[in-house]
Amino acid sequence: xxxxxxxPRHLVRRRGQEARLRCSPMKGHxxxxxxxxxxxxxxxxxxxxxxxxxxxxxxxxxxxFSAEFPKEGPxxxxxxxxxxxxxxxxxxxxxxxxxxxxxxxxxxxxxL
Amino acid sequence: ILNVEQSPQxxxxxxxxxxxxxxxxxxxxFYALHWYRWETAKSPEALFVMTLNGDEKKKGRIxxxxxxxxxxxxxxxxxxxxxxxxxxxCAFRGQTGAxxxxxxxxxxxxxxx
Numbered sequence: 361x362x363x364x365x366x367x368p369r370h371l372v373r374r375r376g377q378e379a380r381l382r383c384s385p386m387k388g389h390x391x392x393x394x395x396x397x398x399x400x401x402x403x404x405x406x407x408x409x410x411x412x413x414x415x416x417x418x419x420x421x422x423x424x425f426s427a428e429f430p431k432e433g434p435x436x437x438x439x440x441x442x443x444x445x446x447x448x449x450x451x452x453x454x455x456x457x458x459x460x461x462x463x464x465x466x467x468x469x470x471x472l
Numbered sequence: 473i474l475n476v477e478q479s480p481q482x483x484x485x486x487x488x489x490x491x492x493x494x495x496x497x498x499x500x501x502f503y504a505l506h507w508y509r510w511e512t513a514k515s516p517e518a519l520f521v522m523t524l525n526g527d528e529k530k531k532g533r534i535x536x537x538x539x540x541x542x543x544x545x546x547x548x549x550x551x552x553x554x555x556x557x558x559x560x561x562c563a564f565r566g567q568t569g570a571x572x573x574x575x576x577x578x579x580x581x582x583x584x585x
Contacts (some may be wrong), residue, residue: 366513393572402578403516404575406574408573415572451516458503458565459521460518461573463515463516465514
């Protein structure tokens, strides 16, 4: 099954540590989206990437958050110096250009 | 960030009832409207991608309509079954800018046996 793979499924970090979330898109997909789900809320857009390019990062906090999608390897969402408010489920999705999204299983980040 | 609104926020129906919910989106610079179903403990899965005004799509007992001029889409479920219980998300993609996909907050449907 060459679906969207996210890892880890669960990530526990202490305040001030770094969190790295990985997403391998579906085979043949060159577009990756990251969304955050806070408790009792829907999917909030964070960043939209194409291979080696950030297309839209308007939903991502300016500080501490960064994302990349290198030519080789998975897309990475990086959160530096995590705080309790960063605790959430982070979903990655991939698509062909303007196509429907295929979602990964998500990474649940817990900040202690 | 665009405003995509869904109503109602949650809904309880009896098994066998038909139901519908609404997605409102900006009526300008429309490119596509997506519907996804999100079951508990799973990932969202695409139901429909709609691009033309007046589009109607159907998948089994679920169907959707699209009005791009007034900026709304309806999702209908005929004869609801317990397995239809899920959160239904719509997402809007515009023509301008980054052609990004913005989600509404969803309608949480519970079908009571």
